[in-house]
Amino acid sequence: MNFALMTEQIDTDVSLDKKMKLRMNKLQKRLRREMGKAIADFNMIEDGDKIMVCLSGGKDSYAMLDILMNLQRNAPISFELVAVNLDQKQPGFPEHVLPAYLESVGVPFHIVERDTYSVVKSVVPEGKTTCALCSRLRRGTLYGFAEEIGANKIALGHHRDDILETFFLNMFYGGKLKGMPPKLVSDDGKNMVIRPLAYAREKDIAEYAELREFPIIPCNLCGSQDGLQRQIIKEMLQAWDKQSPGRIETMFRSLQNVVPSHLADAELFDFKSLEVGYRHGINPAMQSGAENNHMPEMIDILSV
Template sequence: MSTEELSKAQKYGFNKLQKRIRRNTGQAIADFNMIEDGDRIMVCLSGGKDSYTLLDMLQSLQKSAPVSFQLIAVNLDQKQPGFPEHILPAYLESLGVEYKIVEEDTYSIVKEKVPEGKTTCSLCSRLRRGILYRTAKELGATKIALGHHRDDILETLLLNMFYGGKMKGMPPKLVSDNGEHVVIRPLAYCREKDIERYSEQKAFPIIPCNLCGSQPNLQRQVIKDMLRDWDKRYPGRIETMFRAMQNIVPSHMADIELFDFKSVAAGMAFEGDGDTAFDKENFTDPAPVSESPVEVDPNLSLDVVNVGT
């Protein structure tokens, strides 16, 4: 259903949803100084709900930003059989946004290198990343914007904990592997369920990834299903988990590289909660996150959160 076909009540709900995603996007941009004056931002567009929402939000925020920045949408056509090549160019031309379609047959490489039955995502993502870095350099992009959201970041944290033995997530802003680019994730504060609803109501022309979409037993999918189950049974838990990633106390972990445990001695001040970690905890389930319009400032724009300053 398009936004033109929505009823009055549906339009009200859609406006709340749009403002919430816009607010969260603007806040993440401000918190991590993702966009600066004169930036040329390469928006990686896969044809999925996340990247469409990312481009839509950046275009919206671009109109009211206190800084000037350019957008160029880039899609990597990996030559998957049946890929509808016409959809993205037609959509981007309708928006009037600058874009580039990069054609590279990574599909054949992945199929050749990865044994049947094995997951393809790791090799596919490495190949895709290298091509996008090269393209960013060719286009003179100063930032590379990816569509990962809050749930992606939490999933990565749990994947690394469960399977990699690391407390490592997906940073909202980082320097690329080759050291030449800054990668940003403006949707870092946005919930996947909000993006799903927004994408449906905006009727984005979604293009499924047939290469990895046929791998239902991926570890990431297992984690995603677990988080969704928690979100249904314990509203507010996912929000609390994400806040925990923003409130790390190194002295209460066990990484000797992050905290000098060897120098701890009587009489010294201790960060965090000191020895209250030994006390019996008395936690309660977090309150569900309100979706009331009260939490949304209808006049919010990038000039409110001072992006780039």
């Protein structure tokens, strides 16, 4: 290669490197903005919190930890981050990858070793999906460890696409209108779970992870199984997103704009007590806390 061609190649490489850095900075700012809004909207993080950041080795949890650490350096409040990985003893799991990465970024961490892999393989019949049992075992172990280290918040790396997928999974296969909330308290009331990436798009996270060159560890326990219900839902949503850009955003907004009176859950909304003559059929005097001596004002139903 002559000098001119070498110079041209160097200029091209520099240009590509500059574009990649600009793209990474843009994605980081977007993810920071979305995470910051989710944290504010749901009051996920408060001054003095000790947050256990669950790290699986996948793109989502790497991105979550990366952005949380970025926010921690610039936040007006003080909070502690502790990264925790559950080593489930899957055959061939590269045990050295996560410790090396976590040491390199300077975050305190723990590797919790539990052989849930053997439990799952012994209980779930060959050919059946393992995700449900695997997630329950993993969740139980992590909840208990959070108490051990004194963490009052548990951060999981689920993003907006995960939340929508869960919503449709529950509706199509479980007969429930139920999603994956950005913030929740565990069933036993002991753990507060937060999902800081609740507003982030999976495709942004995937691109960011690639640009940041996170050392991704694939899940060989269930990731190669065919016919997973979640994969079917994921492909459906991806097709919709491709065919009708903006539909995913609209669907996610619907989860934040629920109208119980226009659904059909009699436990969620008191349909039996509806009365003609009141706005939306609700007699304020019949509501909890209403005083009997303050009768509601009747309205002209023809004007509604």
